[in-house]
Amino acid sequence: MILGGGNSLRGPARRARVREAPDTMEAMRKTRILAILGCCLFAAGAFLWAQARKPYLWEMTVTQTWQQGPFPAGANSPFSSPITHTNQVCLTQEQIDKYGAPVPQSRGCQVTNIVKKADGMTADMECTGAMSGKGTLESSWIDDSHAKGKVHFIGSIQAGPNPKTIEFTAESTSVFKSADCGNVKPLSAPTPNK
Numbered sequence: 470m471i472l473g474g475g476n477s478l479r480g481p482a483r484r485a486r487v488r489e490a491p492d493t494m495e496a497m498r499k500t501r502i503l504a505i506l507g508c509c510l511f512a513a514g515a516f517l518w519a520q521a522r523k524p525y526l527w528e529m530t531v532t533q534t535w536q537q538g539p540f541p542a543g544a545n546s547p548f549s550s551p552i553t554h555t556n557q558v559c560l561t562q563e564q565i566d567k568y569g570a571p572v573p574q575s576r577g578c579q580v581t582n583i584v585k586k587a588d589g590m591t592a593d594m595e596c597t598g599a600m601s602g603k604g605t606l607e608s609s610w611i612d613d614s615h616a617k618g619k620v621h622f623i624g625s626i627q628a629g630p631n632p633k634t635i636e637f638t639a640e641s642t643s644v645f646k647s648a649d650c651g652n653v654k655p656l657s658a659p660t661p662n663k
Contacts, residue, residue: 523613524562526647530555532640539626539633558643559650568592568608580606589616600626602635614645 531554538548569585577598584591589609596602602624610616618641625632 523645523648524560524565526645526650526653527558527560527616527643528555528646529558529641529643534638534640536636536638537634538637539628539635557646557653559653559655561655564655594620594622596622596624600624600635601632616643617641618643 532551533553534551535548538546540546540548568580568583569590575594575596577600578594578596580592580594582591582593586609589607591605591607594604594606596604602622604620604622604624606618606620608616608618620639621637622639623636624634626635627633
């Protein structure tokens with residue numbers, strides 16, 4: 470019943486109230502449809518975002534710049550100028566799902582405070598062993614076939630009998646190459662530790 474129990478509208482007032490009911494019901498139906506459509510679009514967007522991140526063979530170029538190398542300033546050292554190298558990396562779907570983007574692969578390091586975003590991720594990294602210290606990392610997708618990343622690390626490295634203080638920044642660009650890793654084996658990514 471449209472009218473409440475104690476309501477005693479009669480005549481023109483009642484006819485006006487009854488005419489309102491179909492308009493209200495139509496508005497509620499449209500709102501429900503829009504809400505359901507919105508949820509479906511959100512789910513489809515999340516699904517497409519996950520599908521757009523391609524696993525398998527990527528080519529990663531990393532340029533590492535040392536703000537403080539393990540050798541004294543002025544010494545003839547490979548750490549005095551930026552070092553660039555390119556490697557092929559097999560990125561697994563599990564790594565994409567876990568991190569949301571390509572992350573550096575370093576033994577003895579743990580990734581913490583992972584924050585996944587629509588276009589990448591940020592995290593902290595802590596390393597122990599011959600190289601120990603802390604760093605921040607960020608990685609983002611430019612599109613489904615290109616990514617970029619950055620690591621800033623401060624710590625120490627065992628160089629001779631005493632550890633030496635180090636600080637470096639490594640910036641990377643990654644390009645999708647193939648849906649088949651071929652002979653390139655997936656490397657272990659840093660251990661996530663929330």
